[in-house]
Amino acid sequence: MMNPSFKTQAGQSAFTTVYDRALERWPVPVERLFVPTRFGRTHVLVSGPPEAPPFFLLHGMTGSSTMWAPNIAALARTHRVYMPEVPGDFGWSEVEQPMKSRVDCAAWLGEVMDGLKVESSVVGGQSLGGWLSLNFALKVPARVKALVLIAPAGCFAEVGIQFILHAIPCMLFPYRPVFEWSERWMCAPGNTAPRESSELFAAGMRHFRSRLGARPGPFPEEELRGLLVPTLLLVGDKEVITNGPALVERARQLIPHLQAELVPHAGHLLSGEKPEHVNARVVRFLEDLARPSQAA
Secondary structure (H helix, E strand, O other), rough: OOOOOOHHHHHHHHHHHHHHHHHHHHHHEEEEEOOOOOOOEEEEEEEEEOOOOOOEOOOOOOOHHHOOOOHHHHHOOOOOEEOOOOOOOOOOOOOOOOOOHHHHHHHHHHHHHOOOOOEEEEEEEOOHHHHHHOOOOOOOHHHHHEEEEEEOOOOOOOOOHHHHHHHHHHHHHHHHHHHHHHHHOOOOOOOOOOOOHHHHHHHHHHHEOOOOOOOOOOOHHHHHOOOOEEEEEEOOOOOEEEOHHHHHHHHHHHOOEEEEEOOOOOOHHHHHHHHHHHHHHHHHHHHHHHHHHHHH
């Protein structure tokens, strides 16, 4: 069946080939589920023991949930990791009603959790996924046990114009050299994007018709000061969509229960550029949450 988010049937087939190849390389067992929501059927990748505590992990813009390939083995050892694909972005979710506001974005994730029979969870993500996660924690704090924000986009400051200038050419000139130029800018010098991310980004740019609604923007200071859940923030010291050190400093000033770290020699594609570092830090954060002193 033709998914209307694709420009052509041939384009959908090409994207399917790349997506399926990424899942063939997935390092742990993975399930594929569809969850109905008012915004459209949401495609969810799931890994980890069924009885383990839940962890909802949201991809970055144009990433799809396959971007978590370098991280999933470490995270799925102790958690049931649910990786929903944002309706309107690259992946297999479908759009019936675009998410146009912060309320819509929170309602969508809440309905996905309802469909999976999860009352509350650790929630996190990278870039756009980080913004969606923080938005959900601010709107529905009772459903968020802890937050993991990896290179979040737009949460504490506007996304810089340089991001727009590196995204538009990819849409206007969907060719490999343009994609590689944009990805090099996203990464710290000498780093590269993971293979899965690069291939899906290229296929999506060529064949997908993006239907994203709400865009990341800074949250009000009074809301951030009222955030009470334990929060881990990881930002590359070579972050390019905003100033990384300034972002971390501002977050430290605003969020009460924050652990924040600048990751050395890493850019915006942090979870793929430095997977060992990110995995170890997130695992340690999750282990600390599980200790009785932290859970009290």
